[in-house]
Amino acid sequence: xxxxxxxxxxxxxxxxxxxxxxxxxxxxxxxxxxxxxxxxxxxxxxxxxxxxxxxxxxxxxxxxxxxxxxxxxxxxxxxxxxxxxxxxxxxxxxxxxxxxxxxxxxxxxxxxxxxxxxxxxxxxxxxxxxxxxxxxxxxxxxxxxxxxxxxxxxxxxxxxxxxxxxxxxxxxxxxxxxxxxxxxxxxxxx
Ligand code: AP5
Ligand code: MG
Numbered sequence: 001x002x003x004x005x006x007x008x009x010x011x012x013x014x015x016x017x018x019x020x021x022x023x024x025x026x027x028x029x030x031x032x033x034x035x036x037x038x039x040x041x042x043x044x045x046x047x048x049x050x051x052x053x054x055x056x057x058x059x060x061x062x063x064x065x066x067x068x069x070x071x072x073x074x075x076x077x078x079x080x081x082x083x084x085x086x087x088x089x090x091x092x093x094x095x096x097x098x099x100x101x102x103x104x105x106x107x108x109x110x111x112x113x114x115x116x117x118x119x120x121x122x123x124x125x126x127x128x129x130x131x132x133x134x135x136x137x138x139x140x141x142x143x144x145x146x147x148x149x150x151x152x153x154x155x156x157x158x159x160x161x162x163x164x165x166x167x168x169x170x171x172x173x174x175x176x177x178x179x180x181x182x183x184x185x186x187x188x189x190x
Contacts, residue, residue, distance in 0.1 A: 001025040001081035002189050003101070003109030005088070005165070007157070010145040011121035011128075012114040012171075013178070014085045020179055021083055021186065028082040030072050032065060037134075054136050057144030059089055059152060066096040073100070081109065089153045094160075110189065111160040112182060116171040118146065 004021065006014045015031055022029050036054060039047035046068075053060045069087050076082060088094040101108055122142060129137035136145065160166040169181055 001027045003082050005084045005111040007111055008114030009121055009149045011124040012116045018083045018085045027080050028076040030082055031085040032087045035072060057141045057148060062090055062092040070100050091159055094156055110167055111165040113157060113166060113168040115168060
């Protein structure tokens with residue numbers, strides 16, 4: 001499978017649909033949020049730095065994230081395709097990803113954008129707070145994450161559009177339908 005960049009607001013389903021895509025196409029999955037949460041759990045220096053940003057709903061510095069992304073990418077088996085979940089989140093990260101892949105003679109692939117209304121996003125994240133207790137799933141931090149998404153990440157959709165990579169899927173109330181639409185598109189790429 002080609003590389004896939006899964007893109008969307010907090011709670012839009014990047015992690016959920018990535019898991020389904022991995023099951024169907026057997027590819028690698030990099031969730032930068034999961035990488036950082038594992039570092040926090042392990043109590044590393046990186047984890048200590050990350051915690052300050054994540055608990056406050058802010059993005060970590062681009063330079064740090066770009067290094068983490070490249071190291072994680074190179075640790076995966078080559079040639080199977082990778083889903084990038086939560087990266088890139090800024091134009092600088094997108095340019096760095098493009099350069100990193102070009103240096104390895106790998107293609108950027110496609111961008112899958114998930115559009116979900118904010119009321120649904122908030123309800124999902126508050127529900128996950130009860131089920132999983134993720135530290136940044138409280139209403140105050142969620143609101144900051146939405147604001148950061150609108151200010152710093154959403155403008156990237158145009159960047160992908162210009163690259164000819166943008167494919168948008170809009171939430172109409174059915175997970176099966178959304179997943180079916182995404183699979184129907186990805187099946188055409190195999
Ligand atoms: P990250 O972990 O990426 O969080 P996020 O972008 O806020 O997104 P979420 O993981 O909360 O949501 P999701 O889109 O994966 O949705 P999910 O499938 O879980 O990043 C966390 C933090 O790390 C950032 O704030 C930042 O500080 C830092 N960071 C990470 N990457 C960075 C980067 N590149 N640069 C700088 N900083 C970075 O779904 C949400 C919930 O909804 C789940 O419980 C799911 O089960 C439920 N759900 C219910 N119905 C549905 C449905 N129909 N479809 C999908 N999910 C559903
Ligand atoms: Mg996620």
